[in-house]
Amino acid sequence: MNEGLTITREVHFGSGRRSRKTIEEGPAPEVMPVPPGRVPRLSRLMALAIRFDRLIASGEIRHQSEVAQLGQVTRARVTQIMNLLSLAPDIQEQLLFLPVTERGRDPIREIMVRSIAAIPDWRKQRRFWRELLAERQAA
Numbered sequence: 391m392n393e394g395l396t397i398t399r400e401v402h403f404g405s406g407r408r409s410r411k412t413i414e415e416g417p418a419p420e421v422m423p424v425p426p427g428r429v430p431r432l433s434r435l436m437a438l439a440i441r442f443d444r445l446i447a448s449g450e451i452r453h454q455s456e457v458a459q460l461g462q463v464t465r466a467r468v469t470q471i472m473n474l475l476s477l478a479p480d481i482q483e484q485l486l487f488l489p490v491t492e493r494g495r496d497p498i499r500e501i502m503v504r505s506i507a508a509i510p511d512w513r514k515q516r517r518f519w520r521e522l523l524a525e526r527q528a529a
Contacts, residue, residue, distance in 0.1 A: 427490030432500050436485040439474045473504065478512035481519050497526045 402418035403411050445451040451460070458468040474482070488498065506518045 425490065427492040430488045430491050430496040430498070432496060432498055432503065433486055433488045435471055435500055436474050436482060439471050440482075442468070442472060443475055470500070470504065473507045474500075476507045476510075477503070478515050478519075481506070481515060484519075497529075498522065 399415060400417055401413050401415055404414040406412040442451075442454070442457050445457070446453065451457055454468045454472060455465050458465045461468070474485070477485070485503070488496075491497070502522060506515050506522070509515050509518065
């Protein structure tokens with residue numbers, strides 16, 4: 391007589407190399423819910439500027455033109471991004487923690503901040519930043 395043997399295991403599908411599906415043992419990992427909205431582009435650019443600065447300071451990358459080459463963007467674009475580092479530290483922090491954009495365009499865009507970053511006096515930068523924020527809240 392041929393009695394069947396049954397083995398029960400808990401498995402889930404995972405991702406392998408090149409988007410191939412794999413079968414993995416154990417329960418599926420718990421998926422964290424994604425909050426609504428998206429991180430504003432300006433926040434991402436500020437974080438990128440800080441990252442580029444650290445890579446250059448550590449010597450992993452020699453200079454901004456190498457960043458441009460690796461990122462496949464122009465040197466001028468890298469300069470625009472790096473100019474965000476000229477902002478007062480408290481403004482940089484506020485940029486990193488801008489509220490998420492739930493729909494439509496970001497209320498504060500990089501082009502609005504470029505002229506503020508060009509001002510060497512941090513007190514003046516703060517004044518123009520407050521004016522920009524007030525203007526955006528009124529709109």
